Amino acid sequence: MPSKKLFGVPLDRQSLGEMIRFSIVGVLVTAIHYAVYWLLQLVIDVNISWTAGYIAGFVFNYYMSAYFIFRSKANVKNGAGFGVAHIVNYLLQMVLLNVFLKMGLSTTMAPVGVYAVSIPVNYILVRFVFKHS
Numbered sequence: 001m002p003s004k005k006l007f008g009v010p011l012d013r014q015s016l017g018e019m020i021r022f023s024i025v026g027v028l029v030t031a032i033h034y035a036v037y038w039l040l041q042l043v044i045d046v047n048i049s050w051t052a053g054y055i056a057g058f059v060f061n062y063y064m065s066a067y068f069i070f071r072s073k074a075n076v077k078n079g080a081g082f083g084v085a086h087i088v089n090y091l092l093q094m095v096l097l098n099v100f101l102k103m104g105l106s107t108t109m110a111p112v113g114v115y116a117v118s119i120p121v122n123y124i125l126v127r128f129v130f131k132h133s
Contacts (some may be wrong), residue, residue, distance in 0.1 A: 040053070050111075
């Protein structure tokens with residue numbers, strides 16, 4: 001009998017623990033990102049604000065992903081993979097942010113849609129990096 005999967009990830013005990021830890025770290029990183037974005041978008045362009053918020057959470061996110069989520073060691077290989085995964089994630093987020101803004105969502109609410117789409121995609125990409133490096 002095939003195992004059940006969520007977002008392509010097996011639903012075994014280890015994977016569920018990773019998803020829970022990913023969620024905890026994700027909430028913290030998202031809060032950092034959103035706080036920086038929200039404060040800066042009041043005075044500068046939203047795209048620059050979004051980028052600054054993204055950068056603010058990146059280093060914290062990498063170390064927490066390596067040590068806490070995937071119980072791995074930070075190294076050049078997974079660091080490079082993490083960086084590539086986050087370039088993809090950043091580009092996806094920038095496109096989504098601008099699409100949601102063009103659709104008429106406010107600068108306060110557009111990130112909600114961005115996070116709803118990009119967080120599951122990011123989990124799959126980052127999990128692949130740490131499980132295959």
